[in-house]
Amino acid sequence: MLHRAFTLVAAMVCAAPVWAEGSASDQVTTFTLDNGMEAVVIEDHRAPAVVHMVWYRAGSADEPAGVSGIAHFLEHLMFKGTDTLGPGEFSQIVAANGGTDNAFTSYDYTGYFQRVAADRLELMMQMEADRMVNLRLTEDEVLTEREVILEERNQRVENDPGSLFSEQRRAALYMNHRYGVPIIGWRHEMEKLDLQDALDFYAANYAPNNAILVVAGDVDPAEVEQLAQKHYGVIPADPAVLPRQRTQEPPQLSERRLVMRDPRVAQPYVIRTYLAPERDPGAQEKAAALTMLAEVLGGGQTSVLNRKLQFETNTVVYTSAFYTGTALDDTGFGLVAVPADGVTLQEAEDAMDKAVAEFIEEGVDAEQLERIKFQIRAQQIYARDEVDRLARRYGGALASGLTVEDVQAWPDILQSVTEEQIIAVAKEIFDRRKSVTGWLMGAEQEGTL
């Protein structure tokens, strides 16, 4: 069976580096088809392979109320067949051509990709264009696949107290925005998802005017455009597919805290997440400062939190900071502390707060910042070697409201972040009224919330 990735972007504490972005030196070409479908072509001729991706501007945060999980469910069902392809045949053909394929769903998008030999690109486009409009589903297929996503939820969420905890914290962080609902869906709503829900979400979101094509590898941009025109360009724009409408947060006026106890938790920890601005097109400076703040505070062994909480005081066994800037709407900036033996969650949290307050007082260590910037430059060079990741960065950014120019400007914006900007943004976002502090602990563990 297929192994399809399910992306819990903001739920991850230790996210992959978010600064492994493209740059102006990438060989990137863009075009837009008459039906509104955008395209990005990334040339990389080192190997005769190609990555072909179609991204839809439709993630879990675009779902109607009551059918949580339908974006991800539809992602599964997209492999069921069309007028011309039988169930599972899509992936079988990719495999028969020596390729691999997969798909992923996040809050802001759903994406499909194949990695194949470069001369198979047209076949991929033909099949992907086919299922953009010709998906055929039966009641039986939907009922069977629903068992699969429920089992996926069991594995990924119900069996993992940390995931359940993350769901509870997100629901508390977002008062009105659908980022508070899990990508995979609430179980009680998933259990009722049916054929019509899937077809409705498909009809409302899948069309060339809501899609982004990303092709990366050993290709000629002019040829890609010609093929895209031939396979995707012939699909008319669907006027029923409307620009996304997202509910926004009201003023957050009150600090929230929550405690979850679960007998399966061996190691308690505290996470605080602050509501934080995301990368906005043409205005990424604040997000860049937040990205650097996360690195300075919690990135690796020499980070401020690690130094103050682990090396100097032995208060924690692990600490980190995280920020996910690539999002359509307000995102989160988080701090984590896993207390050392004999340290309570309250003590760990207090120490974390004290360390952050001291940091704001002391300012950014210039040498540390230079070191981080150097590492980011190095990572960016390595990242450009991974054409898959690069393709994914462009696709994810475009599906989250950014432009190719934003992606390419990002490395320089990151490098130009100053010590003062980092402290300024720290002062701005560390507002307890816009935060949720969560304690995860075992059933019998002591806590004094």
Added chain:
Amino acid sequence: MLHRAFTLVAAMVCAAPVWAEGSASDQVTTFTLDNGMEAVVIEDHRAPAVVHMVWYRAGSADEPAGVSGIAHFLEHLMFKGTDTLGPGEFSQIVAANGGTDNAFTSYDYTGYFQRVAADRLELMMQMEADRMVNLRLTEDEVLTEREVILEERNQRVENDPGSLFSEQRRAALYMNHRYGVPIIGWRHEMEKLDLQDALDFYAANYAPNNAILVVAGDVDPAEVEQLAQKHYGVIPADPAVLPRQRTQEPPQLSERRLVMRDPRVAQPYVIRTYLAPERDPGAQEKAAALTMLAEVLGGGQTSVLNRKLQFETNTVVYTSAFYTGTALDDTGFGLVAVPADGVTLQEAEDAMDKAVAEFIEEGVDAEQLERIKFQIRAQQIYARDEVDRLARRYGGALASGLTVEDVQAWPDILQSVTEEQIIAVAKEIFDRRKSVTGWLMGAEQEGTL
């Protein structure tokens, strides 16, 4: 101008007695028109007056995401006019006939009522039936009235830290249900409500098959039915008006806490709300036990909390318990403590928890329970003197999923609640994982959340 009531049912700490219900001895007649409109007639011939009400099964919790406040906004706009009535003319005619009229919106319903001389009933029906289907609105009227509801929000919410606090707590209590969104709406969404939003909500919800007629006063049920048939019965059922679909809560696994600081707060307090079951048709026993639990714990001077926290220990200057059982979906059971001078919120909360724990240990005082039951019986007799309130109780219950039989059975169910049932329900619902504890305090007040 009209003064229309805006009902913040569950936001009220000191709610009106929820047990002032009808009983089997009410002179109540019911009928249902062919188009699905239900009707309740309550005879009361002591004065030649009548209350005429139409309730729609459409409250703020029935709104689509992103247009919070539209149910209440439409309530205002329903006074603007129809094909035959000019703006404001509805209320002018009621007044010219010596009557008064008003309307109200809650989570589960919107209601319109007039109180007039009994011989004007037909005129009321004629006008109410008219605006059920013939509402006419202009862009200008909508924009002007939007200023009115925004000002209403200013007055009722923005100017009152307690109301803001209530909104923040509800948003934390409900993870997925729309009871977490305020009836009046989030300001940023209210600011964008337009003519089309109002017409859409009207089209989706206002029809005889989604309405309940309540007529109470000096009337003959057969005549009421004849008039109802003449004015409401001729309106066809609208198949586009569907049964309500509500998103439900996922498992609540984590205790939540929040703190709101506002410089306008002179007197800090703590409120904890637990998610609690509502009255269900044919199964009101648990809700009855919860109603009695709220009385035993927090109803008046001799309540358990008052005795333990105020008289015996001087910990608080005010304490209460509240429960709103009449609701379509899961509701809240709350505890409030306003600390005495020199007592911190943490101390007040700890004392409240200790008092509740002791109460569960000690059990219900049989004499106190008898006293409460006696008071409830007395109140029910007085309540039947207030025909308006009685009409409203029937309408509210029916619009919240209950039946006339449930309304009439309620007094006996309340009287039959035992000490053991009260303790059992207390043990069941006082589950911190399904609760939100809020602290409201001034900007500079001490707190150790």
